[in-house]
Amino acid sequence: MSIAEExxxxxxxxxxxxLMSFGPLLFLAALVxxxxxxxxxxxxxxxxxxxxxxxSITGLIALGMTFVILTAGIDLSVGSLLAFCGMVAAVxxxxxxxxxxxxxxxxxxxxxxxxxxxxxxxxxxAAGGVQGLAITRLKVPPFVVTLGGLTVFRGxxxxxxxxxxxxxxxxxxRWFGTGLIGPVPVPAIIFAIAAILCHxxxxxxxxxxxxxxxxxxxxxxxxxxxxxxxxxxxxxVTVGFFAGLAAFVLxxxxxxxxxxxxxxYELTVIxxxxxxxxxxxxGIGSVGxxxxxxxxxxxxxxxxxxxxxSSYTQSIVIGLILILAVAFDRWLKSRVRR
Amino acid sequence: MFKRSLNRIKxxxxxxxxxxxxxxxxxxxxTKHFAGxxxxxxxxxxxxxxxxxxxxxxxxxxxxxxLKILSGVMPPSSGRIIFDGADYxxxxxxxxxxxxxxxxxxxxxxxxxxxxxxxxxxxRAPTGPLGLVSxxxxxxxxxxxxxxxxxxxDPMTPVSALSVAxxxxxxxARALSLKSRLIIMDEPTSALTETExxxxxxIMDRLRKDKVAIMFVTHRLEEASAICDRMTVLRxxxxxxxxxxxxxxxxLPRIIEKMxxxxxxxxxxxxxxxxxxxxxxxxxxxxxxxxxxEAPHAIVLDGVDIDLKxxxxxxVAGLVGSGRTELARAIxxxxxxAAGTITLLGKPIxxxxxxxxxxxxxxxxxxxxxxxxxFAALGILPNFSVASLGRFSNGFGFMAERRERDALSGFRKxxxxxxxxxxxxxxxxxxxxxxxxILARWLARDPKVLIVDEPTRGVDVxxxxxxxxILVQLAARGIAVMMISSELPEVLAVSDRIVTMRRGRxxxxxxxxxxxxxxxxxxxxxDKQDARGQDARGQxxxxxxxxxxxx
Numbered sequence: 001m002s003i004a005e006e007x008x009x010x011x012x013x014x015x016x017x018x019l020m021s022f023g024p025l026l027f028l029a030a031l032v033x034x035x036x037x038x039x040x041x042x043x044x045x046x047x048x049x050x051x052x053x054x055x056s057i058t059g060l061i062a063l064g065m066t067f068v069i070l071t072a073g074i075d076l077s078v079g080s081l082l083a084f085c086g087m088v089a090a091v092x093x094x095x096x097x098x099x100x101x102x103x104x105x106x107x108x109x110x111x112x113x114x115x116x117x118x119x120x121x122x123x124x125x126a127a128g129g130v131q132g133l134a135i136t137r138l139k140v141p142p143f144v145v146t147l148g149g150l151t152v153f154r155g156x157x158x159x160x161x162x163x164x165x166x167x168x169x170x171x172x173x174r175w176f177g178t179g180l181i182g183p184v185p186v187p188a189i190i191f192a193i194a195a196i197l198c199h200x201x202x203x204x205x206x207x208x209x210x211x212x213x214x215x216x217x218x219x220x221x222x223x224x225x226x227x228x229x230x231x232x233x234x235x236x237v238t239v240g241f242f243a244g245l246a247a248f249v250l251x252x253x254x255x256x257x258x259x260x261x262x263x264x265y266e267l268t269v270i271x272x273x274x275x276x277x278x279x280x281x282x283g284i285g286s287v288g289x290x291x292x293x294x295x296x297x298x299x300x301x302x303x304x305x306x307x308x309x310s311s312y313t314q315s316i317v318i319g320l321i322l323i324l325a326v327a328f329d330r331w332l333k334s335r336v337r338r
Numbered sequence: 339m340f341k342r343s344l345n346r347i348k349x350x351x352x353x354x355x356x357x358x359x360x361x362x363x364x365x366x367x368x369t370k371h372f373a374g375x376x377x378x379x380x381x382x383x384x385x386x387x388x389x390x391x392x393x394x395x396x397x398x399x400x401x402x403x404x405l406k407i408l409s410g411v412m413p414p415s416s417g418r419i420i421f422d423g424a425d426y427x428x429x430x431x432x433x434x435x436x437x438x439x440x441x442x443x444x445x446x447x448x449x450x451x452x453x454x455x456x457x458x459x460x461x462r463a464p465t466g467p468l469g470l471v472s473x474x475x476x477x478x479x480x481x482x483x484x485x486x487x488x489x490x491x492d493p494m495t496p497v498s499a500l501s502v503a504x505x506x507x508x509x510x511a512r513a514l515s516l517k518s519r520l521i522i523m524d525e526p527t528s529a530l531t532e533t534e535x536x537x538x539x540x541i542m543d544r545l546r547k548d549k550v551a552i553m554f555v556t557h558r559l560e561e562a563s564a565i566c567d568r569m570t571v572l573r574x575x576x577x578x579x580x581x582x583x584x585x586x587x588x589x590l591p592r593i594i595e596k597m598x599x600x601x602x603x604x605x606x607x608x609x610x611x612x613x614x615x616x617x618x619x620x621x622x623x624x625x626x627x628x629x630x631x632e633a634p635h636a637i638v639l640d641g642v643d644i645d646l647k648x649x650x651x652x653x654v655a656g657l658v659g660s661g662r663t664e665l666a667r668a669i670x671x672x673x674x675x676a677a678g679t680i681t682l683l684g685k686p687i688x689x690x691x692x693x694x695x696x697x698x699x700x701x702x703x704x705x706x707x708x709x710x711x712x713f714a715a716l717g718i719l720p721n722f723s724v725a726s727l728g729r730f731s732n733g734f735g736f737m738a739e740r741r742e743r744d745a746l747s748g749f750r751k752x753x754x755x756x757x758x759x760x761x762x763x764x765x766x767x768x769x770x771x772x773x774x775x776i777l778a779r780w781l782a783r784d785p786k787v788l789i790v791d792e793p794t795r796g797v798d799v800x801x802x803x804x805x806x807x808i809l810v811q812l813a814a815r816g817i818a819v820m821m822i823s824s825e826l827p828e829v830l831a832v833s834d835r836i837v838t839m840r841r842g843r844x845x846x847x848x849x850x851x852x853x854x855x856x857x858x859x860x861x862x863x864x865d866k867q868d869a870r871g872q873d874a875r876g877q878x879x880x881x882x883x884x885x886x887x888x889x
Contacts, residue, residue, distance in 0.1 A: 216713035
């Protein structure tokens with residue numbers, strides 16, 4: 001092969017690599033342009049902040065899911081776990097499940113927002129840890145363990161709530177869901193801070209390196225001295241933590257914890273991670289990608305809604321985009337390899 | 339006892355294939371180039387109907403390339419192949435099968451979850467009047483087919499329940515049912531016990547009488563000598579010669595001479611014998627490993643004693659399945675140890691995981707780079723530092739990337755790693771440069787003991803010499819290096835001391851300067867008694883074989 005030819009090929013590969021990193025972002029930008037042309041009010045700051053609020057719940061879980069998928073795992077239980085953690089937070093905030101029907105907003109009987117938040121994330125992390133142990137110790141595939149978890153956590157939620165919602169939180173708790181700092185919704189700020197922290201952990205810490213290594217080649221990671229099982233458990237703890245955090249924010253926003261909250265969230269969350277370029281086979285992906293993936297789904301939903309496209313059609317479009325995004329990614333990779 | 343059974347075969351099959359038998363397959367001047375490397379150069383051979391042709395050669399001699407060409411996996415760069423009097427140019431494996439050429443690889447191609455009968459009739463199940471599968475007919479036909487290879491198992495057994503040997507026979511049976519005229523077997527005996535080998539050889543003998551042509555690729559010289567009518571020996575991608583048994587069985591020394599008889603290649607120039615320092619760093623006594631119930635045919639270590647000294651390269655020579663990799667993995671804490679002691683610098687150690695062994699100062703460059711060493715999707719930097727994350731990070735767990743990069747660029751110079759940047763995906767490097775990154779991974783930890791398993795597998799010829807040089811330098815720095823290799827020239831080129839292994843035991847030991855390929859090949863490939871403590875071990879071996887037969 002001549003040098004010129006080789007360079008030409010390398011040039012092509014570089015372009016493909018660039019597209020691989022920025023493809024989802026370009027697609028997001030294109031969507032924003034299209035929706036703005038269709039309806040200029042789409043670009044209103046109010047609407048854009050609205051979108052950030054909408055994506056922050058699934059976005060938070062998607063951050064945790066990024067860790068899991070980077071290790072070539074999956075967590076299908078996050079939607080149910082969110083409902084469970086939300087219910088736990090509500091019970092703590094209200095001082096007991098007996099207050100189900102009380103709409104009191106005084107908050108004098110409960111333990112306050114901080115205890116509620118703490119309870120949600122601790123329960124979420126613990127539930128993730130249990131699933132992680134089942135995966136590593138019992139050698140049951142993540143898909144199966146978390147599929148079981150999906151049913152178990154939903155059942156637990158219905159048990160403690162008796163099937164109904166627990167509603168009415170004090171104002172300090174509701175602020176986390178509905179408040180604004182300047183023009184920016186609080187959930188969006190929480191999501192942004194969490195995303196930055198996750199990015200730093202994955203990109204700049206030794207733990208992050210270990211996560212990529214375990215996902216890239218578990219056997220090589222073991223033979224390089226990494227404690228693979230511990231790292232696997234830790235990523236399920238992480239996603240559980242974020243399910244708890246998202247649950248707290250969602251309950252605060254709705255002023256209610258619903259037993260049926262989060263149904264189907266696992267699919268939106270996994271879609272966001274995958275559209276963001278994280279490989280289901282592990283080892284490849286980034287938090288930035290996940291944020292873009294979550295934003296893409298949010299913009300798509302909001303934009304379609306804005307143009308009066310029915311939610312049925314929205315589902316169709318999002319599903320197709322998911323498949324196309326992965327197909328595009330594969331195609332780029334085959335170009336880079338060559 | 340193995341010898342005795344081989345002799346039996348020799349007796350009843352001494353009649354050479356009649357030379358009147360027509361030539362079934364003729365390979366004429368076949369050459370194969372891969373990106374700049376010539377894997378096969380002007381190779382010719384013939385196989386006749388009703389004969390067994392042995393195809394022999396060391397690793398890298400070109401046997402697998404030739405097999406791939408014959409079975410339609412890849413075309414030759416030049417040359418001609420004639421099968422049954424006509425030009426044979428298979429474009430894909432399916433074409434080879436349609437011609438009646440079936441290759442049975444070491445990794446068997448049966449589907450473990452399906453039954454024996456389903457595997458035999460895969461894609462061509464017999465159907466009844468409604469076009470539905472006729473299970474009864476399938477079962478009956480399968481029973482007859484497997485009887486031809488001496489199997490008397492229920493054809494409705496799932497393949498996963500069979501031993502490796504039985505699976506092999508099922509593959510042969512399937513090949514026969516497809517009216518195969520040439521069966522190519524790639525090292526079929528490497529995973530078998532001695533009684534199973536015996537059974538396979540007698541079935542090969544029976545097939546020969548049925549006028550099936552067999553090409554038998556093997557490392558095991560005694561087996562080849564016992565069964566083959568003729569042999570073709572390859573060396574460095576070229577034809578080293580043909581051997582014929584017409585005047586009695588082919589004698590082992592003749593085969594060994596053909597296999598190794600190269601002029602000392604300049605690539606493997608022997609380094610000057612260094613003054614070997616001397617303190618024993620690692621000492622292994624009576625090491626045994628557990629038999630894995632899920633892989634009952636895997637090799638287990640059977641009482642291995644070995645000493646590794648500072649500043650020396652200990653070469654471990656052995657064929658595939660001799661237990662050499664298992665020895666490395668046991669020392670490294672990757673496999674469970676059943677009995678025996680490991681002492682590092684005078685202290686007994688019991689590494690329960692690679693992490694433990696690494697913390698103690700042991701490093702392992704594994705055999706299968708792609709699956710066990712590299713993180714293909716990641717860049718060079720994380721591939722380099724993965725075993726030293728603690729050294730390259732601060733107290734808060736943040737990577738000290740500056741330090742990490744500096745260390746990498748130091749090794750890049752020292753090992754002359756040819757790479758574009760630290761971010762480059764390791765997949766994009768050549769095999770030799772990948773291997774250097776893996777070596778750098780361990781050097782960053784200043785190991786006391788470095789075990790390298792097949793360090794130049796998949797490494798091109800020029801880089802091989804570089805890797806050898808690096809190993810010599812590391813030993814000179816006082817690291818105790820244990821190098822496992824099935825390439826004898828490599829073992830001879832770099833080892834200060836050499837031990838040979840066979841069937842999970844050490845079969846010999848000698849200083850590097852006294853060794854030559856013939857001596858090593860005999861110790862690796864033949865059933866010689868262990869030089870040390872012959873009697874005890876011989877007894878033990880007999881006892882174990884007796885058990886095997888009783889079962």
